[in-house]
Amino acid sequence: MKHGKKYLEVKKLVTANKVYPIAEAIGLAKKTAYTKFDPSIELAIKLNVDTTKPEQQLRGAVALPHYFGKTQRILVLSDDITTAQAKEVGIDYLGGKDRIDEIKGGWLDFDLIITSPKYMPELSKLGKVLGPKGLMPNPKLGTVTPDVLKAAIEFKKGKVNYRTDTYGNIHVVIGKASAAVEKIDANIKFFLNFIAAKRPSTVKGEFIQKAYICCSMGPSIKIQFNNLG
Numbered sequence: 001m002k003h004g005k006k007y008l009e010v011k012k013l014v015t016a017n018k019v020y021p022i023a024e025a026i027g028l029a030k031k032t033a034y035t036k037f038d039p040s041i042e043l044a045i046k047l048n049v050d051t052t053k054p055e056q057q058l059r060g061a062v063a064l065p066h067y068f069g070k071t072q073r074i075l076v077l078s079d080d081i082t083t084a085q086a087k088e089v090g091i092d093y094l095g096g097k098d099r100i101d102e103i104k105g106g107w108l109d110f111d112l113i114i115t116s117p118k119y120m121p122e123l124s125k126l127g128k129v130l131g132p133k134g135l136m137p138n139p140k141l142g143t144v145t146p147d148v149l150k151a152a153i154e155f156k157k158g159k160v161n162y163r164t165d166t167y168g169n170i171h172v173v174i175g176k177a178s179a180a181v182e183k184i185d186a187n188i189k190f191f192l193n194f195i196a197a198k199r200p201s202t203v204k205g206e207f208i209q210k211a212y213i214c215c216s217m218g219p220s221i222k223i224q225f226n227n228l229g
Helices: 005-011 022-031 083-089 097-104 117-124 148-157 181-196
Strands: 040-047 059-063 074-077 093-095 112-115 159-163 169-176 208-215
Touching (some): 022 040, 022 181, 022 208, 040 181, 059 148, 074 097, 097 117, 112 148, 148 159
Parallel strands (some): 074 093, 074 112
Antiparallel strands (some): 040 169, 040 208
């Protein structure tokens, strides 16, 4: 991939093949931010998994200690909560079959669907509409649940989705370049420990092989991840 002058300039700040302590890596990532907008800081983890085996495919959602993503517009499908309860926790849209009919009619002005199991048979018929946009609810992500109110609260607080790609990598946004080092540091350590605890029983050898952080459009910085507290 061909990079521009600004990227090549900030890449000089990163020592090739050096493994940086997390806090130092965060400070360095901040220095490599060259965009006009406040770039995200991303964490990439290389796992020792065989993604052709279903039990070694990791996927789910987790609430980080500090959230820096965008506020999501949430649609909740349930008969068990009131309009007042929905408003109190910040649910953007509430309904049931009526909302599903709106989706069938082309309405997609939301970022996430949380539903009770009751509505999944109807939603599953909309797979061609919701699937490509990543909007289909999934029990593994906590978006199909009997306790939709609790799930909505967690996602409003900043629950993020994660999943292994074909090569066994996981990518998540872990902070913003403008954020305090301490908050980004806490997020990185929390997520690494969280993933370490998800190690499939069939994995042999080292589970987390490598970890990197970078600012959006910036160079990767390899980080130390042993002995996390």
